[in-house]
Amino acid sequence: MTDATERVEETIIYEGLTLRFDAALATLTLNDPDRLNALSAAMALGVIEALTELSKPRRGVRALLIRGEGRGFCAGANLAAEARAVTRGQGKAPAINAVETAFHPMLRRLHALPVPVIAAVNGPCLGIGLGLALAADHIIASEAAYFQAPFRNLASASDSGLTWLLPRLVGLQAARRLLLGAERISSREALHLGLIAEVAPEEGFEEAALARAAAFAAGPTIALMEIKRLLADGLSGELDSAFEAEARAVARTGRTKDNLAAMRLFGTKQAPEFTGQ
Numbered sequence: 001m002t003d004a005t006e007r008v009e010e011t012i013i014y015e016g017l018t019l020r021f022d023a024a025l026a027t028l029t030l031n032d033p034d035r036l037n038a039l040s041a042a043m044a045l046g047v048i049e050a051l052t053e054l055s056k057p058r059r060g061v062r063a064l065l066i067r068g069e070g071r072g073f074c075a076g077a078n079l080a081a082e083a084r085a086v087t088r089g090q091g092k093a094p095a096i097n098a099v100e101t102a103f104h105p106m107l108r109r110l111h112a113l114p115v116p117v118i119a120a121v122n123g124p125c126l127g128i129g130l131g132l133a134l135a136a137d138h139i140i141a142s143e144a145a146y147f148q149a150p151f152r153n154l155a156s157a158s159d160s161g162l163t164w165l166l167p168r169l170v171g172l173q174a175a176r177r178l179l180l181g182a183e184r185i186s187s188r189e190a191l192h193l194g195l196i197a198e199v200a201p202e203e204g205f206e207e208a209a210l211a212r213a214a215a216f217a218a219g220p221t222i223a224l225m226e227i228k229r230l231l232a233d234g235l236s237g238e239l240d241s242a243f244e245a246e247a248r249a250v251a252r253t254g255r256t257k258d259n260l261a262a263m264r265l266f267g268t269k270q271a272p273e274f275t276g277q
């Protein structure tokens, strides 16, 4: 694992995306600000490539931050090509194909990423953009952000695993408001519903999000990965299985250097420095 304080900077550019490495933190930026970072199939496939790259052990990545360039996080699927195809009578439109071939494969990979993922939602977060944000373990949103699942407005069923995720996150009634009603909700309401973890002022938002992500990157990585996996398994498992899985995970983390470091300082009021090992 890379020491969170060691500087290893590098940026890789994909279509409509950049992937930046800064010590133990990787930052994936959706980079089509003129379209509020609406996601094309090529961008989603680029995200998959970026996830493969940042998962290489030599990268030593201990957290991933996802953010949007400009005033938006992601305005959903890029429907420009969609609209053109429909106008020209070209049948099944690109974004519909992309659900199966690019968007869902991207989200599966993101949900399966072992290290903590932080989404910094600075502005509009819609459709597949909402799916992308909700694949994160911690969503920090600006006061200026808003969330919407506008599928029904396009006479489309919903995607991005939202029919599975939303009832678990916010309950069935609020999920109905979001999916059947396509209600747009502010970051304050999203926080109140339990859809996101925190709201930060518009001014200084980028810095607040970076600080939060850097704190995750400097955390007890093995314990965070174990907790993340236990939570994911717990969503579809039984309580008995959770007890067993937790006991095995606690035994594993009990053998880590970070656990030893924390135990040594227990009761001293000193914060341990975690190395991710």
Ligand SMILES: C/C=C/C(=O)SCCNC(=O)CCNC(=O)[C@H](O)C(C)(C)COP(=O)(O)OP(=O)(O)OC[C@H]1O[C@@H](n2cnc3c(N)ncnc32)[C@H](O)[C@@H]1OP(=O)(O)O
Pocket (backbone or CB within 6 Å): 034, 035, 036, 038, 075, 076, 077, 078, 079, 080, 095, 096, 099, 124, 126, 127, 128, 129, 150, 151, 154, 159
């Ligand atoms: C399989 C499908 C899955 C899905 O994700 S379904 C959901 C698809 N997304 C949507 O339906 C949202 C469409 N966008 C909007 O409703 C609005 O935008 C917003 C409410 C997000 C923001 O409104 P405002 O702040 O007034 O900005 P603006 O002028 O509408 O947008 C700025 C530029 O961004 C382009 N843009 C916005 N969303 C998309 C999109 N989804 N696909 C392609 N382009 C988009 C616009 O056209 C425009 O561009 P220009 O300045 O050239 O007119």
